[in-house]
Amino acid sequence: MGSYRTANLDEIAAKQWPHWIPVRHFFGIDAFGVNAYRAKAGATAVPEHDETASDHIELFYVASGNATFTVDGEEFAAPAGTFVYIEDPATKRAAQANVDDTVVVAMGSLRGKPYEVLGWDTQYLEGDE
DSSP states (O other): OOOOEEEEEHSSOOOSSTTTEEEHHHTOOSSSSSEEEEEEETSSEEEEEEOOOTTOEEEEEEEEEEEEETTEEEEEEETTTTTEEOTTSSOOOOESSTTTTTEEEEEEEETOOOOOOOSHHHHTTTOOO
């Protein structure tokens, strides 16, 4: 294997949940968390959550389409090319797709500490080939 690998979103998408793209698992990344979500218009692009349990900060990138983010109750437009950085792990966040094939990439890790694979993304892939 060389010093890099490439993959298309469609190659990475989980068979059970084609809206979920387990990037970290696919590449075996253990330095930071990274996944992506693909959604149709009106569907959830990022499920509502906070990172209180993991204490992670998160950075979202709208890679394609257009989403509406809700962060601590405040809604705002996030067209393709938008980054959304959530510094406080306790902050509630979610996103809804406004157009088909909206893709949001989510990256997260602990501030100032080594990343630990939490395993939630791997458990969802059990039985996936």
